[in-house]
Amino acid sequence: MTSRRSFLTGAGAAMVGASVVSKVGAASLPEAPVQSSAATVPPPAPSTGRPFNPVVTLNGWSLPWRMKDGVKEFHLVAEPVVRELAPGMKAHLWGYNGQSPGPTIEVVEGDRVRIFVTNKLPEQTSVHWHGQILPSGMDGVTGLSQPGIMPGKTWVYEFVAKHAGTFMYHPHADEMNQMAMGMMGFWVTHPKDPRQHAVDRDFVMLLNAYDIDPGSYTPRTNTMLDFNLWTFNSRVYPGIDPLVVRKDERVRIRVGNLTMTNHPIHLHGHRFEVTGTDGGWIPPTARWPEVTTDVAVGQMRAIEFIADNPGDWTFHCHKSHHTMNAMGHQVPNLIGVDHSGVAEKINDLIPGYMVMGDKGGSMGGMQMPLPENTLPMMAGRGPFGNVEMGGMFTVMKVREGLARGDFKDPGWYANPPGTLAREWIGDLPQAAQAPATPAAPGDAALTVRKPSGHSGH
Numbered sequence: 176m177t178s179r180r181s182f183l184t185g186a187g188a189a190m191v192g193a194s195v196v197s198k199v200g201a202a203s204l205p206e207a208p209v210q211s212s213a214a215t216v217p218p219p220a221p222s223t224g225r226p227f228n229p230v231v232t233l234n235g236w237s238l239p240w241r242m243k244d245g246v247k248e249f250h251l252v253a254e255p256v257v258r259e260l261a262p263g264m265k266a267h268l269w270g271y272n273g274q275s276p277g278p279t280i281e282v283v284e285g286d287r288v289r290i291f292v293t294n295k296l297p298e299q300t301s302v303h304w305h306g307q308i309l310p311s312g313m314d315g316v317t318g319l320s321q322p323g324i325m326p327g328k329t330w331v332y333e334f335v336a337k338h339a340g341t342f343m344y345h346p347h348a349d350e351m352n353q354m355a356m357g358m359m360g361f362w363v364t365h366p367k368d369p370r371q372h373a374v375d376r377d378f379v380m381l382l383n384a385y386d387i388d389p390g391s392y393t394p395r396t397n398t399m400l401d402f403n404l405w406t407f408n409s410r411v412y413p414g415i416d417p418l419v420v421r422k423d424e425r426v427r428i429r430v431g432n433l434t435m436t437n438h439p440i441h442l443h444g445h446r447f448e449v450t451g452t453d454g455g456w457i458p459p460t461a462r463w464p465e466v467t468t469d470v471a472v473g474q475m476r477a478i479e480f481i482a483d484n485p486g487d488w489t490f491h492c493h494k495s496h497h498t499m500n501a502m503g504h505q506v507p508n509l510i511g512v513d514h515s516g517v518a519e520k521i522n523d524l525i526p527g528y529m530v531m532g533d534k535g536g537s538m539g540g541m542q543m544p545l546p547e548n549t550l551p552m553m554a555g556r557g558p559f560g561n562v563e564m565g566g567m568f569t570v571m572k573v574r575e576g577l578a579r580g581d582f583k584d585p586g587w588y589a590n591p592p593g594t595l596a597r598e599w600i601g602d603l604p605q606a607a608q609a610p611a612t613p614a615a616p617g618d619a620a621l622t623v624r625k626p627s628g629h630s631g632h
């Protein structure tokens with residue numbers, strides 16, 4: 176516990192102890208540590224309780240605990256938080272212990288667990304332990320298994336973590352609002368024998384979605400599907416840390432989906448197997464190779480592979496609109512339409528207006544004025560120019576010779592000679608030459624959209 180505390184303090188976490196404890200008036204409450212930044216905090220090996228191999232929550236952290244009479248005690252505080260989604264954009268969310276998503280809770284199969292939940296929200300809440308096999312009265316469904324936890328109150332959940340696996344936690348009180356505001360977190364129950372299901376790097380990734388108008392800070396919680404920010408652990412690319420992996424390590428990525436739609440999660444350069452769901456581990460004989468796996472709403476999929484292919488490999492949702500940041504959806508397709516001069520004319524009347532590109536939507540060289548507190552639609556910079564992605568996208572960096580447990584960004588991959596795509600600079604046969612002018616379709620209706628790109632909402 177002491178080493179975990181000093182580690183977290185060193186990583187920029189602020190410890191809030193006495194004030195929280197005195198407010199609820201119970202000296203026997205465990206401390207409620209608070210994380211003040213969106214940096215990845217790889218947890219050290221546990222110093223109390225049974226041993227396990229901790230997971231790494233990208234742009235997140237794991238919640239410290241204390242052992243009391245053989246019980247593992249945690250303290251979650253449900254509260255409004257300010258979450259940096261990526262440098263340049265902050266969101267006013269609801270979360271736990273200073274961040275959204277909440278901290279990952281890690282326990283060992285067979286642990287008796289006691290979780291204190293303090294409600295600092297303006298309305299009642301509860302915590303449901305998604306996927307856990309526990310007594311009905313500990314299931315956290317407001318009205319069914321307990322009354323709501325009123326503002327200012329602290330409630331206690333206690334149960335045995337019966338099965339090793341990957342679970343989630345979230346409110347079952349006003350959940351449409353509370354989950355759209357960011358209230359969710361991961362729960363990992365490690366196997367009793369740390370050699371079982373052992374991997375070298377074990378990442379957890381919670382999928383979330385927000386609808387935040389450019390220039391504003393608070394999500395619209397009535398949105399059902401047309402969210403404009405699709406996030407991994409409440410971060411959007413380029414704000415998501417890379418998955419740093421040493422060549423030939425066995426890697427696991429546990430992906431949980433608490434959004435309103437499914438996400439086909441795709442990895443480049445490797446084949447993986449789905450090894451676990453929220454229901455438990457899949458027997459090896461029942462697994463098949465994949466490069467994309469769909470994670471439906473309310474599901475968790477753990478994927479595993481040997482990272483034997485060095486390079487920079489993307490890991491992303493395959494719905495292309497989910498690898499975009501704030502954008503509108505009511506924009507006509509003007510590819511092939513000659514609208515030269517039109518934007519300038521409209522700009523004379525309404526400064527700042529732009530038209531969708533006639534050669535596609537590539538933002539490679541485009542400079543648009545952005546309102547305060549928003550992000551470009553696709554913004555990452557790679558070694559060869561713009562990575563035209565945002566949202567649910569990040570890069571897995573497989574490198575030789577990294578130290579065990581080294582998660583520092585190693586920079587861009589140096590491609591060995593002869594392994595890099597290149598431009599053809601020889602002669603082209605007639606048929607392969609590019610046309611002088613693009614073909615124009617019949618429909619030439621022209622519509623404009625605001626540079627905020629948010630006319631669809």
Ligand SMILES: [Cu+2]
Binds near residue numbers: 497
């Ligand atoms: Cu998606």
